Amino acid sequence: MTIATEVCVVGGGPGGRALALALGRLGRRVVLLEQRAGAARIFRGESISPDGVRLLAGLGVLERVREHAHEVRRLEITDGGARVLDIRFETFPYAYRHPVELAQPVLLSALARATAEQGRCTVLEPASAVELLRDGGTVRGVRATTPDGPVEIRADVTVGADGRYSTVRRLCGIERGARRTDLDRDVVWMKLPFPAAWDRCAYRVRISSGRHGLFLPSTDGTLRVGLNIPKGGLRELRSGGLGLLHARLAELAPELEQEAVAALRSWSDTTLLDIFTTEVRRWSAPGVVLIGDAAHTLSPILGQGVNHALADAVALAPLLAEALAEPRSARPAALAAAALTFQQARQGAVRRSRALQLRQERMFGIEAPIAAALRRAVYRTVNASPALQRRVFAPAYFPGQRPAPADRPLRTEQRT
Known part of the structure; x- marks a missing residue:
């Protein structure tokens, strides 16, 4: 069987589902492949940052998951038996201030339902991408295995949203430019x-x-x-x-x-x-774009993986939609330019999160008594200064938000 579409998304995690939804809202046709049926995926990450909450609201799914979300109001660090940092998220001057905990099967189901209601996305699950379809040096889709037999999905652009061990990244050759750093x-x-x-x-x-x-x-x-x-x-x-x-x-x-x-x-x-980060020099190749962990694997510190996958999806969708609106002969160049613009727009935020995670990892691992005492002093200094708290935590929790004007009431995202 052969299916023709505009975008083939490989991977039905939060990034892939959000991208399919965002593209559908922009009128584009999508085929999404997911290895596991339904929401039967194994996850540890349930943390959605305040900026991730903002992105879900923009996608129109926040109300669908609100009753299942658990709001978090504090971040506490205890070192050597003493509390040295106690962050209150309500004090940050942003429209969306609180992280939430949300089981990923619930999130994925909400994204899937919203996408299905649009009628612009065909979902194949379970389905595994096993080969990239090529025309010269350009990827034109994927060949997948399904319980009903092999399927070819022919697409203008293929998006690898298939995680830290991305098959798409490996098959398209981008893997050779990836740098893995074991923590x-x-x-x-x-x-x-x-x-x-x-x-x-x-x-x-x-x-x-x-x-x-x-x-x-x-x-x-x-x-x-x-x-x-x-x-x-x-x-x-x-x-x-x-x-x-x-x-x-x-x-x-x-x-x-x-x-x-x-x-x-x-x-x-x-x-x-297994904790490692992956930096891919270029997030795209002709006919292919990577998002989320496939492009930039992060560590679990501060729970950034899901949030960056959502941010990638929201940033990439309008760029792809605009490129796909071009005449067919102009699409390859337009898609290549869109992929490059996407990486330029997103890689700064990813680098800042990675740097913050690596700093925290080094801080947490300090063993020498004098250095550990200095660590505690640093946390206490941050704890005493709201300005330092914003400087340290805003890049991780509020990268897409500007401080709300003093005369504008802040939004309440969730109460549980």
């Missing part, structure tokens, strides 16, 4: 019962010497925990048995010791996330 840590993810004494509307970072962990509220009422371990250190951790895992958690959060022992009964209750 010093991996993350062991797990879920625990939420402690009764904790604020359910707070992100927590706990640091002890060179160890740290992330503690995030989940929409299902549990606590998501990301325990950082040395790169490649899972074997050593597992050699100490579950008791060592319980002890590491108790070192960071003593109040979770009983919950950890009760909930973590085998290593199958945990998942390892």
Whole structure:
């Protein structure tokens, strides 16, 4: 079977779904391929930044997910048993101020329903891209496998929205220009019962010497925990048995010791996330554009992956739509120019987020007592200065927003 379309989007995560929706709103025809049926995707990332909330509102899906979203009002860092930073998102002068936690199956379903209502997107799921269709040096679509047999999708432009291990990136040759940077840590993810004494509307970072962990509220009422371990250190951790895992958690959060022992009964209750960043020199090739993790894999610090994927989709859609409005003979050049403009518009924000993540990673990993004392002093200084808080956190949480005028009331995104 052969399907002709304007845009083939490979990958049905938040970026791919948002792009299909945005293109449909602009009147363009899309085919979207997703490897897994429905929303049966495995995710750890549920955090949507305030700017991500703004983007969802612009896409018209915020109201669809509002009742399922959990608003976060604080970011707290505790170092050596002492709270050194307590950020209150309500104090930031932006229209959308609060992050939310939102289960990705809920988000994906909302994006899918909104896209289906437009009637401009054909979704093939499960479907896996296995080959790029080429005309000379230009990609003209993909060949995919489906339960009903092979399908060829012929398209003016193919978008790789297929994540950190992107098949499209590899098949089109852009992989050769990618630079992978392994961070010093991996993350062991797990879920625990939420402690009764904790604020359910707070992100927590706990640091002890060179160890740290992330503690995030989940929409299902549990606590998501990301325990950082040395790169490649899972074997050593597992050699100490579950008791060592319980002890590491108790070192960071003593109040979770009983919950950890009760909930973590085998290593199958945990998942390892290999932490690295990927920088792709050029996000496009003739007939192909990459977005989200396929173009710029980020670490989980400050939960930036989903938000940058949404921002990529919203930025790319109008550029592609304008290029596709050109006469067919002019489209290849117009699409190439659109892809370049897209990268130029987005790579600065991605670089700033990556730099902030790497700085925080280095800060969290400090072990020397004098350096750790300096780290605590830095966090306390930021905590005492609203201006410094905006300078440090605005690039991560509010990159697409300008401060609201003093006489304009700030918007309430969610109350849970």
